[in-house]
Amino acid sequence: MRGRPILGVISGFFFGIFLALTLFLYGIIPLESWLMVALPFIGIILGLVMAAWAPFGRSKSKSGTAPPEEPAGA
């Protein structure tokens, strides 16, 4: 993985917990909703996806997609 999978798993887990708590406290989902249990695990998966995808901080030279430089004076 090009990103940070451990950071993704930990932050995704807590993101899911806080999101579930927020949705419950604001009356959006009931405590018995399956989302209360599922959101932390969905967060873990999101963290792993982010780490695998790693869309931020890619250098153009590494990806090989950088366009050729324009000739000087053009």
Place this chain on the structure above:
Amino acid sequence: MGLLTALTAVFIAVLAAPASAELKAGECSGSATFTDGTVIDQTTPESTVIVVPREDTVRYAGEAKRAAADADKEIGFSGGVAAKIGPVWVGITGWSGNAQPGEDSASGSYTYEVPGIVPGTGDIKVRANHKHGSADECVGVWTVRLDGGPGVVGIVAAAGTALFGVILLSAGITKGVKPS
């Protein structure tokens, strides 16, 4: 703890006498009456959302029926209250003891006050059960929510969501990339 105390008081009141819940099994009866006139009893539908005041004095009354074989002897009883979190019932409190013949009902009042730090909640499915000797177990299920808004806890939860959301996004920063 304040919320648990309040909920426990209401549930015990329903099973031991007063409250509001739909009886799913057994032959118990009971009711709980809040000072605003809200009455909960064994006929209250599970779909009815009971808003529990943050402070109140609840009048309760309840009765459990004995099996014929237990009519003239001391029996044991037990019960408890659980809340449903996702698909799982999580126990909140329980009770147990012995009852002499004739000790099959209870009534009274219970005063409670939920601390201000405890937030109001969304809907909570609650189940209470009571086993009285060899009689069929009484089981009631109903839906409650604690009065009040999300408060400080809600703000902290929302802030935590935002914070860990940002950290989650940072997991997508490519490792070892240094600016050239």
